[in-house]
Amino acid sequence: MAVSARRGTPLTIEEICTTALRLVEEGGVEALSMRKLAAELRVNPMSLYHHVENKEALIKILCTTADQRIKLPADDGSPWQDQLRRLAIAYHEHTRTHSNLWAYLHQHPEIISDRKHALWQALYRILRLAGVPESELRRTSDVLHAFVTGFVMAETQGHLPDDPEEIERDFDTAIRLIIHGLANFSSPTS
16 A cells, blocks of 8 residues: 555545545535545545545445444343434434435435444334334334434424524434334234
8 A cells, every 4th residue: 555755654444434524524425526535635636546436436435334423222121212212312413413424315315225234223123122013124114214314304404493402302302202102003002
């Protein structure tokens, strides 16, 4: 691996992704260019192509690894309601921290449609704990994802108050509605 005389250290894919993510969050996906990224990393733009094919491939890496940046709740034996709350809060925090990447990701859902991603697996595990039948996991997870995505879209597009404390209360209300609905999902009276 060639080392830039200006850098003194080899370039890594982790460094490329971290810097690219920061640039995306500062200016959006459309503002990211390989030339700008190379300048931030103090390397020749061609050095980036030893690690990633092009900007589109880099954006796909950022999107497909997004769930690795979410602090997913462990299967620690706590009630499913607590685990679902922690998952929802972690997802919400991630979308707020990486709002530009999140917006891009939801305009290109084909990038993350694979249900093997850790986020989906954590949600499936929690839904099973909540008593959701295996045959309903996909539909239930899609509905919950749409519900939370709708909340985040309303928040990021200015349809909710700007007050962070009020947004937290509103999100807590959404989580309580989800938990209440799931608790009644598999009950005989639902």
